[in-house]
Amino acid sequence: xxxxxxxxxxxxxxxxxxxxxxxxxxxxxxxxxxxxxxxxxxxxxxxxxxxxxxxxxxxxxxxxxxxxxxxxxxxxxxxxxxxxxxxxxxxxxxxxxxxxxxxxxxxxxxxxxxxxxxxxxxxxxxxxxxxxxxxxxxxxxxxxxxxxxxxxxxxxxxxxxxxxxxxxxxxxxxxxxxxxxxxxxxxxxxxxxxxxxxxxxxxxxxxxxxxxxxxxxxxxxxxxxxxxxxxxxxxxxxxxxxxxxxxxxxxxxxxxxxxxxxxxxxxxxxxxxxxxxxxxxxxxxxxxxxxxxxxxxxxxxxxxxxxxxxxxxxxxxxxxxxxxxxxxxxxxxxxxxxxxxxxxxxxxxxxxxxxxxxxxxxxxxxxxxxxxxxxxxxxxxxxxxxxxxxxx
Numbered sequence: 247x248x249x250x251x252x253x254x255x256x257x258x259x260x261x262x263x264x265x266x267x268x269x270x271x272x273x274x275x276x277x278x279x280x281x282x283x284x285x286x287x288x289x290x291x292x293x294x295x296x297x298x299x300x301x302x303x304x305x306x307x308x309x310x311x312x313x314x315x316x317x318x319x320x321x322x323x324x325x326x327x328x329x330x331x332x333x334x335x336x337x338x339x340x341x342x343x344x345x346x347x348x349x350x351x352x353x354x355x356x357x358x359x360x361x362x363x364x365x366x367x368x369x370x371x372x373x374x375x376x377x378x379x380x381x382x383x384x385x386x387x388x389x390x391x392x393x394x395x396x397x398x399x400x401x402x403x404x405x406x407x408x409x410x411x412x413x414x415x416x417x418x419x420x421x422x423x424x425x426x427x428x429x430x431x432x433x434x435x436x437x438x439x440x441x442x443x444x445x446x447x448x449x450x451x452x453x454x455x456x457x458x459x460x461x462x463x464x465x466x467x468x469x470x471x472x473x474x475x476x477x478x479x480x481x482x483x484x485x486x487x488x489x490x491x492x493x494x495x496x497x498x499x500x501x502x503x504x505x506x507x508x509x510x511x512x513x514x515x516x517x518x519x520x521x522x523x524x525x526x527x528x529x530x531x532x533x534x535x536x537x538x539x540x541x542x543x544x545x546x547x548x549x550x551x552x553x554x555x556x557x558x559x560x561x562x563x564x565x566x567x568x569x570x571x572x573x574x575x576x577x578x579x580x581x582x583x584x585x586x587x588x589x590x591x592x593x594x595x596x597x598x599x600x601x602x603x604x605x606x607x608x609x610x611x612x613x614x615x616x617x618x619x620x621x622x623x624x625x626x627x628x629x630x631x632x633x634x635x636x637x638x
Contacts, residue, residue, distance in 0.1 A: 257349030366391035381477035403519030404497035404510035469561020577625035
């Protein structure tokens with residue numbers, strides 16, 4: 247009998263983490279939770295640790311460690327409690343770990359994902375910044391170490407499922423990422439400058455966090471996925487296309503040179519791509535609801551209007567300009583979205599700020615993760631200063 251795959255789950259309390267643990271719990275003979283981390287939801291981490299019994303838990307600081315200990319049942323032995331960003335890296339490269347699920351949101355997840363790549367681990371990647379902010383560094387580390395990189399973002403996982411392995415780039419005409427179009431896909435463009443945060447967060451298909459909801463509304467999230475696809479599949483940017491697909495049934499497609507288009511369809515349930523990546527090259531059951539093809543009425547597709555979604559166009563521009571510009575794109579967007587959600591700027595000011603920041607001269611080399619963090623910090627600082635002029 248094959249040994250269970252030992253998993254380090256970085257970001258256990260988020261939606262990706264929860265979906266991963268659901269799949270793992272369905273197949274205890276195949277998967278073992280070795281380590282889990284959380285940033286501030288210590289109560290939830292304690293509950294998950296009791297349920298899944300990891301040998302290691304990672305919390306941000308001594309205060310969180312003491313809280314974890316105080317909440318732990320006295321009749322059970324404590325797991326090894328490790329602290330801080332250094333512990334994320336230490337555990338990602340732990341010799342006991344087979345697979346690292348990188349589900350920490352933002353640049354906080356960069357160093358541990360990169361360390362896992364350098365260590366040659368099997369990596370299930372959900373952290374966008376690993377490729378948006380450090381794609382060249384990250385992919386070089388994967389190639390040099392022989393790490394196995396499996397995307398669990400639904401669109402990239404769909405593409406991966408539609409590709410022959412090993413991938414043959416010469417056979418592919420284009421990769422097609424699908425996008426819901428967000429809440430403003432049919433709104434009169436002339437009134438977008440007056441939409442509210444509540445309207446931007448009211449996604450027509452599902453409920454998400456406020457920041458990702460705004461990114462869906464601007465389609466900046468799809469722009470980041472274009473950048474990720476460029477690095478993941480090593481495809482020319484002009485062969486990566488986006489289509490608006492309101493039903494969100496087709497998660498992405500690959501168009502081959504012979505005219506065939508292969509698509510992955512299913513419910514928008516993250517347990518599907520996660521189970522595929524965990525068990526790859528095999529397939530295992532998960533707890534996602536069954537998809538009934540007979541209930542499918544219609545599928546609509548249309549090209550995105552770049553006047554409606556200027557952030558998507560800015561993402562293509564940034565990727566063409568290079569790694570510094572994709573860091574600028576991501577950092578400036580996060581500052582702008584936070585200000586919009588705080589009712590400080592208009593919805594249409596989000597692409598305006600990003601464009602202004604991309605126009606600046608960013609000459610810093612990004613030849614290390616520390617350099618990536620430094621540029622990201624500078625971008626956010628300068629974006630906030632520039633934003634103050636908008637508000638004034």
